[in-house]
Amino acid sequence: MSKVGSSLYSRLHGIFKESSIATVKPTKPRKQTKSSKFPSKLKESSASSVALGDGSNSSNDAKESKATKLTRKVENFKKSCESESFRQIHGLYSAFIRRLREAKKFSTIDEVLQYQKKFEDIKSEDFVIRMMLLYGYSGMAEHAHKLFDEMPELNCERTIKSFNALLSSYVNSRKLDEAMKAFKELPEKLGITPDLVTYNTMVKALCRKGSMDDILSIFEELEKNGFEPDLITFNTLLEEFYRRDLFVEGDRIWDLMKSKDLAPNIRSYNSRVRGLTRNKKITDAVNLIDAMKTEGISPDVHTYNAFITAYRIDNNLEEAVKWYNEMKENGLTPDTVTYCLLIPLFCKKGDLDKAVEISEEAIKHKVLSRPNMYKPVVERLLGEGKIDEARQLVKNGKLQSYFRYLPNLSSGKKKTPSSPVSSPVLSDD
Secondary structure, eight states, X not given: OOOOTTSHHHHHHHHHTTSOGGGSOOOOOOOOOOOOOOOHHHHHHHHHHHHTTOXXXXXXXXXXXXXXXXXXXXHXXXXXXXXXXXXXXXXXXXHHHHHHHHTTOHHHHHHHHHHGGGSGGGGSHHHHHHHHHHHHHTTOHHHHHHHHHHTTTTTOOOOHHHHHHHHHHHHHTTOHHHXXXXXXXXXXXXXXXXXXXXXXXXXXXXXXXXXXXXXXXXHHHHHHTTOOOOHHHHHHHHHHHHHTTOHHHHHHHHHHHHHTTOOOOHHHHHHHHHHHHHTTOHXXXXXXXXXXXXXXXXXXXXXXXXXXXXXXXXXXXXXXXHHHHHHHHTTOOOOHHHHHHHHXXXXXXXOHHHHHHHHHHHHHTTOOOOTTSSHHXXXXXXXXXXXXXHHHHHHHHTOGGGGGGOEETTTTEEOOOOOOOOOSSOOOO
């Protein structure tokens, strides 16, 4: 690699050479904990169901019913796609594909996205880019690449924008070697000139891969082609260094960013806050928030989640609730991460009433649920014999996957509540 005087490459080289892969502190793997068994009453209910003839046939019927419901929802979604205004609502596509991804229905994802080729929108590069990114978020980058290759046949212009979407698809699918291969081979082959978005995407890919030498190579090429790194570039580096607990190197990147007259934003600060709270440097993290406020930057939900996460790991309910309350006092709405941290912690500490309260709060705010997000509170309600309360919580949230946990104690059979109003978007798990 050639030297570039006092360039950004040279300055970064001085930082990166002290942070070789061999010395990078690996991210600690999360402990895998076995799911706790459901209450004995639930087991007895299941046994009663078998005794009453509600056994394997019932299970097969349930599977068939689930498949039928999925087919109907897919057909409803495809029918909705016939509307031009519906096709312009990105969120509906993202929500539907996400549900399919969580259910591991990858062939159905391909079916739904292939269906979009029948519309005139497919001639729009922006529309194709949306399809490619949905493939990428689903771990189906090869399908995104296939669609990229088909763009000329679809009478759709192929520019640096769709090439960048292809790279993002590989990165989001965590297929980093494939992203590097496409970056090295396709621009010259297709006559496409990389832009700053291209380089930022590759910096993100190489940070995930952990290759400092390759990151330096990207920066050297970036400079040779006349580009200057922007705030996105530096924020990507900051997130990587602080995530790996390389504070000295991260702080040098911070100083380098400011030397280029790039002011840190909330994402910059959050990367630093997460690194500090993860290492139990709470006082330093609080001081950083104070410094952030003096620069006119207010903490967001991710800032508070960093503190809640730290105290959740320590099972410190009092401090976790303190930051949760401060978040709300500052007019912020907790997100999925907040509730996924707090609901099981309240249950673990035996405060079932509060667990129910914040579960209902999450439902009221229409917070996107995650698999098993409400499982701890449903389990605990059933364990204490509060079947009606559990059923009401599941019903209020239209939490389809939790219906199976609710026995009808009078007959020993599971009660199947009426389904919520049908929607082209799959219901929450």
